Amino acid sequence: MGAAARRVAKSLVYQQRPAAAVEFATTAARRLTDGLTDRGALGLSTLGMLYLSAALAESSQERTPGRVAAAGGYVAEAGDVAARQGADLDEDYTQFGPTNVTLHRMDVLLRFEDGWSALEAAEDARPEALAGMTREAAGRAPGRRRARLAADPTQGRRRSSPAPDRRAGARGGARTPGDGEPRQGRGPRDPGPRTGLAQACRALWTAGMTQVLYLIACAAGPTQHIDDGVRAAQDDGWDVCLILTPSAATWWEPRMEELVELTGHPVRSRYKQPWEKDALPKADAMLVAPMSCTTLNKWGAGISDTVAVGIPSEAVHMGVPVIAMPYFNQAQGAQPAVTRSIAALREQGILFLDGPDGYQSHPPKRGNPQAFPWGKALAGARRQTGDRCPRT
Ligand SMILES: Cc1cc2nc3c(=O)[nH]c(=O)nc-3n(C[C@H](O)[C@H](O)[C@H](O)COP(=O)(O)O)c2cc1C
Missing domain, CATH: 1.25.40 (Serine Threonine Protein Phosphatase 5, Tetratricopeptide repeat)
Structure with missing residues (x-):
């Protein structure tokens, strides 16, 4: 009771x-x-x-x-x-x-x-109590990532996927270019000195008080760099589970293990078979980003032929906060269906982030996928969840 x-x-x-x-x-x-x-x-x-x-x-x-x-x-x-x-x-x-x-x-x-x-x-x-709690939580927490963090909170970043050759150098120092949101505080994987506060924050992270975010990405430009989005969300305190559309999954097929390693969860891209169990922990919030024009219009029309649409389209009607941020050019966005689909999503309670608070469509062939504003998407997630997610 x-x-x-x-x-x-x-x-x-x-x-x-x-x-x-x-x-x-x-x-x-x-x-x-x-x-x-x-x-x-x-x-x-x-x-x-x-x-x-x-x-x-x-x-x-x-x-x-x-x-x-x-x-x-x-x-x-x-x-x-x-x-x-x-x-x-x-x-x-x-x-x-x-x-x-x-x-x-x-x-x-x-x-x-x-x-x-x-x-x-x-x-x-008491430091021993915090340490004990951290070990305890890590032992029973779903996902390998928490356990790894409990063992060594710096590990996530060290193990994160190396940039492929085509991206070498492009990442530079700024992790989420254009997001305009400076990080606040030390991250759980920051190897800096452990004060009482830092240690307690780390315990918050691993003690199961971290919330689960389903990051759902479509085959739109920024998904080539979806590991950046995962890291930005992790830095914001989320335990991230990644879901890709089938098209997006083909982009990452050769490097899928890197995403599994980075998130500590299986990466889903297809509906499970009827006899298979849920592979992911329950979501506290879902962020569909980058959202392609195709997925937007399918969702707006009530078609959920991919798990990437199916999961959030049901979840929003079960009280889970759902946020969506698009990425497509102005020519794609000029289709009448786009306006209708955005309205249909908003009507259902989805926080759709376009305009100044989200992604402003770019002219055709002028996109910059690496400048996808993850900071704005995550700020939207924080707003929708009442700032519940601890930023450590
Ligand atoms: C290299 C490449 C880049 C693309 N970039 C975008 C994009 O930024 N935005 C978009 O809406 N569609 C883009 N597309 C088209 C989508 O991938 C296509 O509409 C696909 O059917 C989307 O399916 P999904 O929403 O299930 O991932 C791109 C396609 C390719 C091949």
Whole structure:
């Protein structure tokens, strides 16, 4: 019951209803307190996580003094529950306990952009507890990538795919040219010195508090450099699963293993067979980028003959935030079907990023696929998920 209440609260946040999520989580926590307390550690961890869900929902809204105080209060309630529980446990895969409460306190403070207090909060976390939590989470986390990161957070970048000859030198220093969004803070794979905050952030990353992003790419120019998009999303704190259209998959066929290695997940491009299990963890959000003119028009017409359209076209009607950013030229965009398809997508709640907030179509033969503005796409993903994704 309590665990179901947590899931409802989470889904309310995804539906852009954080205030309702706070109300729901706190009401459930208060009503269920006695019953959950009687159930020992399992009940206490559920109760504590309900308060932490309320804190996260509260802090996914614009900062006001009232919200800062309320979110702090929910974290404090969770802290009391953790104190009653007494130790860091992993009941019902919650990893609830004093250390997890400290991580949430930091997360809430960072969301309210109070880095100094987050740093102070990090001092409460015992390094051994954080390290233990990281190992623990890595052991049970889906995907090889988390495990690799837990072993060595610098590994992702070192192992990332070498640029093929045709691209050698073209990547240069700027990783996402034209995205106009400077990175904030240190990434989880940054080999810099580990302060308490950095270590705690790393634990946030590996403790399963990282969210899963399905990055869905079509056979449009920037997909030649889709590894750049994957890395940009990973740097933004996402656990990235890559899905390609069948046409896009042919572009990467000789180097597909590199993408598997980079993401730590299988790369999907075809519908699974009826007897096959889902290969990917559940998505917290989906970003369809770069989106081709063909995929846009198929989706707008309700045709989902590729898994790349099928997954997000259903997901958006199941409460998952879906963002799409196109890449095609002005001549392709002049087709009347394009305007209709964009309207059809927006009508369904998809955040379609064109114009100044997204990709502005280029004149024919004047595209620059390497300058695809991944920063804008990821900013859209953050907006749609209420800034839930921790940028470490
Ligand atoms: C080298 C190459 C580059 C292409 N670039 C684009 C592009 O940038 N945008 C686009 O909409 N279509 C582009 N196309 C056409 C699409 O690949 C084609 O419409 C394909 O059917 C799209 O299928 P998909 O959306 O399932 O990936 C390109 C095709 C080729 C061969």
